Amino acid sequence: LRELPGVSVPHARVVLAGEKLQYEGPLLVTHWGVSGPAVLKLSAWGARRLHELSYHGTALINWTPAHTDETLRPWAQQFRADNGKKQVAGHPQFGLPTRLWRTLVLEAGIGPETRWSEVPAKAQNRLLELLLRTPLQVQGKTTHKDEFVTCGGIPLAEVNFKTMESRRLPGLYFAGEVLDVDGITGGFNFQAAWTTGFLAGQAMAATTVGQLAK
Known part of the structure; x- marks a missing residue:
C-alpha cells in the first residue's frame, strides 16, 4: 500500500x-x-x-x-x-x-x-x-x-461530576484530558473538555464567591 x-x-x-x-x-x-x-x-x-x-x-x-x-x-x-x-x-x-x-x-x-x-x-x-x-x-x-485524544487519567469514580471536584482531595478540580475520558473522533472529546471545564469553572467560582462572602 x-x-x-x-x-x-x-x-x-x-x-x-x-x-x-x-x-x-x-x-x-x-x-x-x-x-x-x-x-x-x-x-x-x-x-x-x-x-x-x-x-x-x-x-x-x-x-x-x-x-x-x-x-x-x-x-x-x-x-x-x-x-x-x-x-x-x-x-x-x-x-x-x-x-x-x-x-x-x-x-x-x-x-x-x-x-x-x-x-x-x-x-x-x-x-x-x-x-x-x-x-x-x-x-x-x-x-x-x-x-486526537489520549486514553487514561484520573479515575472517574474519584470525581464528583456535578462540580468536577476530587472526592479524595477537596478543593482540587479536574477537567478535560486529565480525566479518564476519551471517545472516538467526531467532536466528542472537544465536548467533554468544554463541558467538564465549564462545570469545574462554575464550581470554583461559586466556592470563591462563597469564601469572599464570609
Missing part, C-alpha cells in the same frame, strides 16, 4: 489479529499507513489492549466486509465463469478504487494482462485472501502531535 497514499474506501473492516477488536467504516491509505474512521475506532476502543501489546501486532483489512470466505469463493467461481475473457487487473470489483484493486491483483501474483480464465487456482485464492485479510504490521504509535 506504500504507493497508494490518498486512496480511500467508503467501507472496510479492520481487525486486530488474535483479538476480538474489529471495526468498520471508511478507510484512508496514507503515506505512513492507514487512517480513517475504521482505524480510529479500533485505536480508540482498543487503546488499553494496544498498550498491553506495546503497540505491536497485525491488523487485517477486509476490503469487502459484506463478504466472508463462504460467500466470496462462490462469487469468484461464478464471476470467472461469466467473465473469463476479461483482464483481472483492468476491471475493479466491489467498488474498490482502480489503483487499490490493481495493487491487490499484482500482489496476488496475477499479471497485469492476465484474463480471469487464465488465473491459476493458487493466485485466485491469494487474491481472495487479500480481499478479506490484507495484513499490515502495527509498529508502535505516533507522536502526540498526530493524536
